[in-house]
Amino acid sequence: MKDDLNIVGKRVVRSDSLAKVTGRARYTADLKFPNMLVAKVLRSPLPHARILGIDLTAALKVPGVKAAISGFDTYGVKWGVFRYTQDHDMLPTDKVRYIGEDVAAVAAVDEETALEALSRIQVDYEPLPAVFEPNEAMQEGAPQIHDAYKNNINVHVHINVGDVDKAMSEAFLVREDTFKAAGEAYAMMEPYAVVASYANGFLDLWMPNAGPHVRAKALSNLLKMPLNRVRVRHINSGGAFGGRSEVSPGDLVASLLSIKAGRPVRLALSREENATSTRQVHDMIATVKTGMSKDGAIMAKDYRVIYDGGAYSSTGPIATSIPFYVYEECYRFPNVRYNGYRVFTNKGIRGMYGCHGRAFIAGNEAQMDLMGKELGMDPVDIRLKNGLTSGEVTATQSKITSCGLAETIATASERTNFKEKWTKTSKGKGIGMGCIAIMCGFPMGFRSGSSCYVKMNDDGQATLVTGLVDNGQGNESMVIQVASEILGIPMEDVNLVNADTEATNLDPGAYSQAAAFVGANAVRIACENARKKIVAIAAEKLGVKEADIDLRDRMAFSRKTPGKNMRISWVVREAFFRGDPIVATGTYFPSIDFEREWVSRPWGQMAGTFSFGTSVAEVRIDGQTGKITVPHFTAAHDCGRPINPMAVEGQMEGSIQQAGIATIMEENLWNKGFLLNPDLLEYKVPLACDMPEIETIIVSSIDPEGPFGAKEGGLTIRMNAYSAIACAVANATGTLFSELPLTPDRVLNILERKKGAKK
Amino acid sequence: MILPKFDYKKAEDIAAAIALYERSKGRACYLAGGTDLIPLLKLRLSEPSAMIDLKGIPQLKTISRKGNSLVIGPNVTLFELKNHETVKDYFPALYESLDATSCETLQMRGTIGGNILQNTRCLLYNKSLDWRTARGFCYKMGGETCNVVPNAAACFSNYCSDNALSLLSLSASVKLAGPEGERKIKLEKLFSKDGRNPFTLKPGEILTEFHIPFKRSTGAYEKLRVRNAIDYPLLGVAVSMIGGKGKVCVGGIGPAPLVYDLKDLSGAGLKEVAQQARQEARPVSNTTLSAGYRKKMVNVLTQRAIKRALKEGK
Structure with missing residues (x-):
């Protein structure tokens, strides 16, 4: 892999930006x-x-x-x-x-x-008769929502690794807590x-x-x-x-x-219909039991998590598992038992979310802080102690091939002076840390891979054809950038035909963080194959060895004697003359264990690689009103090599809004099966004025398999920003929360309970 | 959501507006900035046969001094009023409440008259027709029950104007013109205290002027909300002080603001007012934060607002 990159890794303007900021981009309703x-x-x-x-x-x-x-x-x-x-x-x-x-x-x-x-x-x-709470729906005699699912239990994911009971009995410190989190709305800008x-x-x-x-x-x-x-x-x-x-x-x-x-x-759909009748996020209740050794190593984890599944299965088995997996992909669990139940209720349909598992993840992280404190360890040390490293295997047998977790922890904590701030809390101030890992792609059978077709047009420009889709995160621009780098032509010379099932080939889609690692990898391979053809003709025409040819700025040239050069368009035309136009395909299929199944066989390699991240939130609490403000937020993300650092930072910033500040305001409110806040006035998406000062840090553990070493662009922050805020509030209040989000009324309750306990 | 069908008429003066209203057989409504009315129309909470646009009436858009009063036309936008030369200096509580209203973009559209005459709100009321039909109509929709408090005899919808509170604290009065002529009443008298129909306006009446005694005051406005813009108050407290006396006004809870005189400026006196306001405020579970919490906050924000108003005076 060459390291002297021209375009990949540069802060380029995204190919879609102009149309979007000028309102010219067309959406379905247009x-x-x-x-x-x-x-x-x-x-x-x-x-x-x-x-x-x-x-x-x-x-x-x-x-x-x-x-x-x-x-x-x-x-x-x-x-x-x-x-x-x-x-x-x-x-x-x-x-x-x-x-x-x-x-x-x-x-x-x-x-x-x-x-x-x-x-x-x-x-x-x-x-x-209807039932709205999963705990009630699971009881004998509760209204049956589907005949096929007894006690309304839609999915039960059971994972058992090692000997949890034995490890718990041998642990130096054992703690069990229960956390409850309200579901959230995706609140996309575009109603369906x-x-x-x-x-x-x-x-x-x-x-x-x-x-x-x-x-x-x-x-x-x-x-x-x-x-x-x-x-x-x-x-x-x-x-x-x-x-x-x-x-x-x-x-x-x-x-x-x-x-x-x-x-x-x-x-x-109207905004209200988008909220009531398209998928929303699971509410959940997580009971987390952890056993630690005297030196702070996690010996065992025992989980019981109940997910409010709404009326239908949807992605049920995946939704019931993901919170656990993103956590086990981050930390070492020698013994673990996970019982995840997805339960039907007479509420709207639910699906996956970029911050799926808030009660679970934030609960785990905050509990770890408290246990560490008891053992004399701060959040930094306890995370470094238990964090996975490159070459290790997760509890359910996924190998970690590249891992910047320790670096994200170290950088984020140094930049924020975390250790000192965490130890010396002053009244109403707190700091917290959240870590997570994310699978880049997961088993989807033969749809797990992506294929790309590239053709060079007679003016030296390229057309890419790929199934890859862009939901706003910049995937289209990303693959144009990759093609531009490899083919030696500027981004504006690359046309994209994508996400059209007639023209494009299979692609896993823009979920499970597969777009960069899988989709862009296929584009990379296709372009490399096309490049080989260009190089072969250029070498022949210029009378130099193929290894000496480089492509840049629409030119093919000899590295040794740059005076020997020709336009790429001439190479392309030559290829047409020869009746062998420059076209190529490329396919990337990740190394995943396809025997793996969410319920029946929950072990084996989950994904081709994993990204890692650490968020640090600093909070202030108004002791009289319970209102939290977040003056500063720092996020460090191991995205592999960033294809476009500006786009990665944008994703991280968006994540801090949607998963970070959301921790203090976002929740779906229900009453008798009615969604009480199906609008953007009463559903509180954080506004610009609510946002903290943000520092984003990109950590590049160059992944051996990823395109130019890339993994994914920002989802770890979407998964751990919530924990960072929740842990910071726990740090400020000195007590564990039990209900999320941390709205002012809940925070005031925490403060009053604490005051009451002191008296 | 699309708007229902209605006739649109634009009036050139107040008399013409009233005449248009009289021709509508009581089924017209007046339009100013529209920031409150248009959403109500889209939700089918209001279905007038005609809209009489008041924006073209120059008289309603002026700010002037008449005698000992500052006279404000109701079609002055919140943004214009906030930036008026006297407001920040003379009426700090009003300045703060204007600044705390929604966001600047909406302040540029919304008018002070429309802000005061905005309808009361409830989490179970401001919803689409489909949503409300499924849930069943409450008192405020012409039904026989309250959907928030079962068996309640009254409507608990919340009056959410930030600026009514500061205007009340400044002892403002309003001038009204209607088919039966003109009248001037204290702003307090504009509120019926009935959530179903929160104002004492007579059919066809137009709010034509606000009068604020032109005396330099100190004051403050405290607002409880989840986000720092856009949100309506879950509770608002305005305090204005002139010459050692003042008024405290609490709103955002229930259909009408509560107004208290502030005479005893001792620590105990201030606490007493805050405590009394807390006792009299009757929040119910019709907003995003709990009723119990909002009740507690009456005390906290009242004390904060008074303290700031007094501090400013020193």
Whole structure:
């Protein structure tokens, strides 16, 4: 691998920035097609009820209505990520299971007409008892939400490594705590939208998605259409954060309406619908028991975690596991037992989140601080003591190939003067640290790899074709930068055709942090293969050895005698003359143990590599109001080599907002199955004025496998910023929290309990 | 969410606006900045047959001195008022409450009249028609119950104007014009104390002037909110002092502000006012933070506001 890089590792302006800051970038709801109809969805007003009948007749009679559908118009194919979790009828015919569930829909010439038609749809319900809390849902006699899942237990992930009971009995210090965290909203800038256009037996679709290929496959199953006739097209996405990963009820609704009407259909959800009826984050309760030796080494961990799964499985087994895995990928656990239960309730559907596992991770970290303190160790030393290092294997047998954890801890703590601040707390001030690791990609069967096709055009420019998708994090710009580096042409000479299931090949998608490590790696290999062809012709024409040829600034030249050079466009034209144009493919398939299964076989290599990170938060607490402010936040992220440091820093800063400051304000509020804050006024996304002064530190452990040594760009901070704030509050108050987020009322309770305990 | 259909009329003077209202058979409403009204329309919480736009009436947009009063037109934007030469010097509580209202972008759109006449709010009320229909209509929507406090006899929606509190602390009064003529009332009298219909305005009445006694005051505004911008107050406390006497005004809890005279400036006297306000405030679980917490904060913020107002006076 060459280290004298021209473009990779440089702070370049992202290829998508100009269109986005000028408002020119198109999103799904911006699309307009001739004869396009507007769709609206009728939603369940009840948390749990049997559907006795749905009558669309009156709706269809409204002038301007072109189609109306309910679950009785589907094939009744249920969605689930795994064969054993297929329980989600995206338009149900038996029961509704949450308020806001899609029940019927219409497509009409305009929104007013569609709304008028919705009001005429007759649905007969027989209300059923509902259950909203997972603890209650698990009890005998609780209302059964799905017949197939006894006591509403959707998924039970059981992991058992070593001998936990023995290790606990031998531990010097044992502590058990329970932490509860409210679920959160993804609160993407873009409310969900789908455009479906059915013509000549082909269905074209546009929607924000984190993987067009998996989306098309799911829809081909639901619609019983051949996969080649379902084409998910490229479109900009206004944020995903894990919430756009799976097929959504709106996809099915818009598709069916378009098929029925024979016209393009646009379904754009309101902000409220985006909150009540697309996936949200799991609420959870985590009981964490830890045994430590006298020198602060973790001897055993014993977990019981209950996830509020809402009404359907979704990514169930993955969601039930990830909080544990990101933690075990960070620390050494010789003995560990994990019991994760995902439980159905009559609440909205839930999925993965960039900060999935807040109660779990923040609870573990804060508990570790307290135990360390008892043993005379500060958070820095206890983390360094237990942190994994390169070459080690996690409890469930994943090998760590590159690891900058210790460096992120050391740098973040030195920059913040952590040790001194942590020891000498003054009233109302605290400092806390959170660490985590993240898998870059995970087992998705044959979809775990990515393939790229590159062609050199006759003017020396390149076109990349890749399934890689961009949800706003800069993936498109990243692969253009990679291609630009390898092909020796500026970024503006690289065209990108991506995330279009007809034109592009399989790619795992923009979740599980696979875009850089897997997607960009395929682009790298394809471009290297094209480069070899360019170099061969240039060497021949210039009369030098291939090893002497370098490509830069649209030129091929001899390194030894730079005067010997030619334009890359001439090389390309020469190749056309020879009837052998410069085209190449590249595929990257990560080294993952594909026998690994989330429930039945939870061990083996999880991902090709892991990224690491450390966040440090400094907080101040108003002792009278309990209000927390965060004056300073420091984040150190081992992203491997940053392809674009500015983009990585942007991701880190966004993470500090969405997972850091969120710790003191963000939560979904529920009452009897009603989401009380489905809007951005009452759901408190931190504002610019709430943000701390931020210091971002990039730690580059060059990964041997990653493209130019890259791993992923910022997710560790999204996972550990929450812990850093929570630990800082624990440091400031001298007590452990039990409920998250740390809103002022909860913090005041902590302070008052402490005062009461002192008296 | 799309707006419901309505007629749009623009009035050139107050008399024309009232005439337009009279023609609407009571189904019109007046529009100023629209920052409160437009969301209500989108949620179908208000469905007027016509909107009478007051923005084109020059008289409603002036700030002037008349006798011993500062007279403020209701269509003066919050931003203009905040930056008016006298406000910061003479009425610091008002300056602070204006500055604490939403964010500057919305301050440039929202007017002082609209801010005072904003409807009361509730976590279970400011929702779409679908959401509310599923939940069932409450008193404020014309239903037979309160969705927050079962069996309650009244509506507990919160009046969330920051600036009403500071204007009350400054003993402001308002002038109204309507089909039955003009009247001038103390600002306190504008509040009906009924969350269903929080104002004593008569049908078709327009708020035409605010009058604030033009005396230099000291003061402060304290606001409880989760985020430092945009958010409505979960509790607001305004204090203004003139010549050793003052007024404390507590709002954001319940349908009308509470107003207290501040005469005894001893430590015990101040605590007593804070304690009394805490006792009389009746928060319920209709905001994002708990009712118990908000009640506790009445005491804390009242004391803070008074202390700051007194400090400023020294």
